[in-house]
Amino acid sequence: MATQVPETEAQLKPMTDAAKRKRILSGIQPSGDLTLGNYLGAIRNWVIQQDECESFHPIVNLHAMSGSFDPEALRRRTLELAAGLLACGIDPEKAVLFVQSQIPEHTELTWILCTQTMYGELGRMIQFKEKRGTASDAKTSAALFFYPVLQGADILIYDADLVPVGEDQRQHIELTRDIGNRFNTTFGETFKLPEADIKTDGARIMGLDDPAKKMSKSAASPANYIALTDEPDVIRKKINRAVTDSGSEIVARQDKPALTNLLTIFSLMTDTPVADLEARYEGAGYGQFKRDLGDAVADHLAPIQARLKELTSERAQLESILHRGTERAREVTVPKMERVREVTGLSL
Ligand code: TYM
Numbered sequence: 554m555a556t557q558v559p560e561t562e563a564q565l566k567p568m569t570d571a572a573k574r575k576r577i578l579s580g581i582q583p584s585g586d587l588t589l590g591n592y593l594g595a596i597r598n599w600v601i602q603q604d605e606c607e608s609f610h611p612i613v614n615l616h617a618m619s620g621s622f623d624p625e626a627l628r629r630r631t632l633e634l635a636a637g638l639l640a641c642g643i644d645p646e647k648a649v650l651f652v653q654s655q656i657p658e659h660t661e662l663t664w665i666l667c668t669q670t671m672y673g674e675l676g677r678m679i680q681f682k683e684k685r686g687t688a689s690d691a692k693t694s695a696a697l698f699f700y701p702v703l704q705g706a707d708i709l710i711y712d713a714d715l716v717p718v719g720e721d722q723r724q725h726i727e728l729t730r731d732i733g734n735r736f737n738t739t740f741g742e743t744f745k746l747p748e749a750d751i752k753t754d755g756a757r758i759m760g761l762d763d764p765a766k767k768m769s770k771s772a773a774s775p776a777n778y779i780a781l782t783d784e785p786d787v788i789r790k791k792i793n794r795a796v797t798d799s800g801s802e803i804v805a806r807q808d809k810p811a812l813t814n815l816l817t818i819f820s821l822m823t824d825t826p827v828a829d830l831e832a833r834y835e836g837a838g839y840g841q842f843k844r845d846l847g848d849a850v851a852d853h854l855a856p857i858q859a860r861l862k863e864l865t866s867e868r869a870q871l872e873s874i875l876h877r878g879t880e881r882a883r884e885v886t887v888p889k890m891e892r893v894r895e896v897t898g899l900s901l
Pocket of ligand 1: 717758
C-alpha cells in the first residue's frame with residue numbers, strides 16, 4: 554500500500570538533496586521601504602541562489618527594534634516586507650521565509666553567544682558607530698550594541714555555509730566567524746563557520762543624492778533612494794535629479810563615483826555590461842542617459858510592483874507562508890539548541 558506523504562514532507566521535497574547543496578542564510582529588517590540597494594545588493598542574489606542552495610531568509614523584526622520603533626508600524630512592515638520579498642521572486646516552495654521573532658532559539662542563542670563576545674569587539678563595529686552617531690552613552694540603546702550578536706545567532710544556528718549580503722555587512726559576518734570559532738574552541742565543534750558572499754557588482758549601491766553614502770531606507774531624504782514601491786514618474790524624477798560628477802563623460806571610474814553608481818544600476822537592471830553602456834553613451838549628454846536609466850529602472854520594477862499589489866491583499870496567504878517557514882526553520886533550530894544546551898551545561 555502506498556504510504557501517504559505527510560504534507561510537511563511534501564513541502565520539504567525540494568530540499569531532499571540538501572546535503573549536497575550549500576545552505577545560505579540572509580536576513581532583512583522590516584524598518585522602512587525596500588530600496589534598490591536592498592534589491593541589487595541582496596534580494597536579487599537570493600532569488601538566483603534559491604534554485605541551487607538551501608535558503609533561509611528571516612525577516613529580522615528583532616533587529617528592527619534596535620532603534621526607536623512603533624509597534625503597529627513594526628507589525629505592518631513585517632507583513633509588507635514578506636510581500637515585498639515574494640514579489641521580488643522569493644519562492645516559498647524553494648526558500649524558507651520566516652519571521653525571526655517566531656523562532657525563540659535565535660534569542661536564546663544570542664545570550665549564550667554574548668558569553669563568547671568581547672565588549673571591545675562590539676564597540677568596534679562600524680555600523681554601531683554609524684548608527685549611534687553623536688549620541689552619548691546615556692542615549693545609546695544596548696540593543697544597538699548587541700545587534701551583531703543577534704545577527705551571529707541568526708547565522709550560526711543554521712550552520713549556514715554562505716551569507717549573501719551587501720558590502721556593509723562584511724564586518725558583521727567576520728565577527729560571526731570569530732564568535733563561532735571561539736565557541737567551538739571552548740565547547741567543542743558545534744557551529745559551521747560561514748563565509749560572507751558579497752558579489753562584485755551591486756554590493757554597495759550609493760545614494761542618488763550623495764554618492765559618498767550608501768543608499769539606505771533610513772536615509773533622511775527620499776531623494777537618497779529608489780523604493781521598490783516608487784511610482785514610475787517618481788523613479789524618473791529621482792534619477793533625473795540624481796547628483797552627477799563634474800565633466801560630461803559617462804564612464805565608470807574612481808574619480809566619477811556618481812556616474813559609476815548610475816552605470817552599475819543601469820547595468821544590473823538591464824543585464825548589460827558597463828563597458829557596453831559606456832560605449833552606447835559616448836558623446837551623449839546626461840539628459841538622455843538619465844531618461845533611459847529612469848525608464849530601465851521603472852520597467853524592471855513594473856512586474857515586481859504588480860505582484861506586490863496582488864500580494865498585499867492576500868494577508869491570509871502571507872500568514873500561512875510565514876507559518877510554514879517557521880515550522881521549517883525550527884526543524885533546524887530546535888535540535889541545534891538542544892546540542893548547544895548540552896555542550897554549555899544548560900541541559901540537566
Ligand atoms: P538590512 O535590512 O539593512 O539590509 C538587507 C540587505 O540589503 C543589503 N543592502 C545593500 N546592498 C547594497 N547596497 C546598498 N545600498 C544596500 N543597503 C542594504 C544589506 O547589505 C543586506 O544584505 N544586519 C542586516 C540584517 C541581518 C542579517 C542577519 C543579514 C540580521 N541578521 C543574518 C544576514 C544574515 C541588515 O542590516 O540588513
